[in-house]
Amino acid sequence: MPPYRPARIAGSEITPESSYFGRRDLLRLGAAGAVALATPGLALAATDLAAKPGGYGTDEQLTPEADVTGINNFYEFGTGKSDPAEKSGDFKPTPWTVKVDGMVAKPKTFDLDQLTALGLEERVYRMRCVEAWSMVIPWIGFPLAALLDRVEPLGSAKYVAFETVVRPEEMPGQRGLFQPLPWPYVEGLRLDEARHPLTLLAMGLYGKTLPNQNGAPIRLVTPWKYGFKGIKSIVRISLTETEPPSTWNKLAPSEYGFYANVNPEVDHPRWSQATENRIGGGGFFGSNDRPTLMFNGYGEEVASLYAGMDLKANF
Numbered sequence: 001m002p003p004y005r006p007a008r009i010a011g012s013e014i015t016p017e018s019s020y021f022g023r024r025d026l027l028r029l030g031a032a033g034a035v036a037l038a039t040p041g042l043a044l045a046a047t048d049l050a051a052k053p054g055g056y057g058t059d060e061q062l063t064p065e066a067d068v069t070g071i072n073n074f075y076e077f078g079t080g081k082s083d084p085a086e087k088s089g090d091f092k093p094t095p096w097t098v099k100v101d102g103m104v105a106k107p108k109t110f111d112l113d114q115l116t117a118l119g120l121e122e123r124v125y126r127m128r129c130v131e132a133w134s135m136v137i138p139w140i141g142f143p144l145a146a147l148l149d150r151v152e153p154l155g156s157a158k159y160v161a162f163e164t165v166v167r168p169e170e171m172p173g174q175r176g177l178f179q180p181l182p183w184p185y186v187e188g189l190r191l192d193e194a195r196h197p198l199t200l201l202a203m204g205l206y207g208k209t210l211p212n213q214n215g216a217p218i219r220l221v222t223p224w225k226y227g228f229k230g231i232k233s234i235v236r237i238s239l240t241e242t243e244p245p246s247t248w249n250k251l252a253p254s255e256y257g258f259y260a261n262v263n264p265e266v267d268h269p270r271w272s273q274a275t276e277n278r279i280g281g282g283g284f285f286g287s288n289d290r291p292t293l294m295f296n297g298y299g300e301e302v303a304s305l306y307a308g309m310d311l312k313a314n315f
């Protein structure tokens with residue numbers, strides 16, 4: 001599959017090859033990258049990356065890898081921002097399978113080799129957490145649409161439901177007296193959102209296999225939505241006729257919508273969404289010195305998905 005370069009994305013939004021290759025040098029994606037990618041059981045070949053440079057992206061300064069992999073939300077490992085990095089050492093992302101079922105003509109369980117074979121490419125996306133911080137992350141993954149094509153959704157399918165693994169023995173946030181969320185963590189998209197070319201299933205970042213704390217071995221990325229839609233460590237994807245549950249939406253519907261599109265004009269009941277703190281961009285938590293963009297800056301690509309909908313009602 002060729003890198004996604006839709007004509008409607010402004011040239012300035014696409015990572016120029018010169019800066020991409022400069023970035024590759026900077027990130028030591030040569031020999032070191034090849035070694036990192038040779039993780040047993042995960043067929044992320046260096047050649048896949050070499051063959052598909054650039055892809056869709058932004059020229060904004062990348063958030064340093066240490067922050068992308070050190071400041072996380074992954075409550076299965078604890079609610080602290082450093083818990084996922086510090087407490088995910090026992091998690092085993094290989095072997096792994098993702099079951100794709102529901103309203104499809106050809107339900108199928110995919111292993112990691114079958115998933116990587118769907119065509120990996122790099123995408124540099126902004127990520128805006130509902131907590132008003134943001135990052136710029138170079139993901140490696142494939143469009144969710146490529147997976148959906150394989151299972152042939154039925155005409156009656158309208159939504160896609162996602163489920164995270166439940167493994168208390170490997171995930172300390174899932175055992176003990178205080179459990180912050182009901183498990184499994186679940187999320188959902190409308191089928192047209194799921195098929196949108198921006199929607200990615202990520203299996204790597206910074207040229208390497210996805211670290212446990214970022215949702216190994218496979219997680220969702222929808223860059224125009226708040227970060228909590230990006231469900232991690234997915235084991236099941238089901239096509240449904242009705243709107244599937246979303247963990248945060250079910251927990252606090254007045255604070256977190258099903259759509260959860262980034263919208264600077266709709267404040268969270270307890271804080272403003274008009275500005276954000278860009279991690280690694282010179283700011284610090286709470287500085288919130290950067291204006292938040294409608295649809296996180298991806299409006300040209302996705303606004304038509306919501307034509308006729310009251311965006312304030314579907315925050």
Ligand SMILES: Nc1nc2c(c(=O)[nH]1)N[C@H]1C(S)=C(S)[C@@H](COP(=O)(O)O)O[C@H]1N2
Binds near residue numbers: 072073164214230231
């Ligand atoms: N299963 C699961 N997925 C999850 C979460 C979680 O707690 N559990 N946190 C979400 C939130 S709130 C955000 S902001 C992103 C963070 O992704 P990152 O840690 O890779 O930056 O993951 C999302 N996916």
Ligand SMILES: [Mo]
Binds near residue numbers: 130226228
């Ligand atoms: Mo988040």
